Amino acid sequence: MYVILVYDVHQKRVGRMLKLCRRYLNWIQNSVFEGAISELKLKELIFEARQIMDESYDSIIIFSSRNERWLDKQVIGLEKNEIDQFL
Amino acid sequence: MYVILVYDVHQKRVGRMLKLCRRYLNWIQNSVFEGAISELKLKELIFEARQIMDESYDSIIIFSSRNERWLDKQVIGLEKNEIDQFL
Numbered sequence: 001m002y003v004i005l006v007y008d009v010h011q012k013r014v015g016r017m018l019k020l021c022r023r024y025l026n027w028i029q030n031s032v033f034e035g036a037i038s039e040l041k042l043k044e045l046i047f048e049a050r051q052i053m054d055e056s057y058d059s060i061i062i063f064s065s066r067n068e069r070w071l072d073k074q075v076i077g078l079e080k081n082e083i084d085q086f087l
Numbered sequence: 088m089y090v091i092l093v094y095d096v097h098q099k100r101v102g103r104m105l106k107l108c109r110r111y112l113n114w115i116q117n118s119v120f121e122g123a124i125s126e127l128k129l130k131e132l133i134f135e136a137r138q139i140m141d142e143s144y145d146s147i148i149i150f151s152s153r154n155e156r157w158l159d160k161q162v163i164g165l166e167k168n169e170i171d172q173f174l
Contacts, residue, residue: 029146030118059165063150063158
């Protein structure tokens with residue numbers, strides 16, 4: 001499946017969340033990630049994210065699509081992840 | 088069409104960008120919006136966003152799908168737009 005993940009977590013927890021998400025997905029902007037991921041891996045990511053989050057304060061939204069073809073992506077302005085693709 | 092919009096703009100321009108995006112879409116988290124929008128209205132939104140942005144610094148990413156059914160949404164932690172829906 002193909003997912004877009006956005007998080008909004010307290011600044012204290014941003015570093016750990018960023019590191020976690022980058023292990024599973026591609027960083028594309030600020031607190032936004034995308035990528036192809038299996039259902040199992042996504043469950044793993046959510047499980048690990050829950051260890052980091054304060055669920056009464058932080059929030060993660062995951063949009064998922066069974067097929068990447070169903071989603072178009074358009075970037076206006078600066079494409080921020082150009083370097084990230086090579087890491 | 089159905090879109091997810093995420094922006095990353097300089098703090099100086101956040102207020103104006105937020106206000107603009109809320110005129111066209113539903114705010115769901117931090118700098119993330121979603122909603123059904125016509126192609127024409129989306130072009131209008133992009134045109135207006137470009138007036139606000141510094142395109143060498145700011146960035147907007149728009150994911151679009153012809154059909155909302157093709158996208159699942161899952162929220163972990165706090166659902167931040169609960170109030171927004173009534174505004």
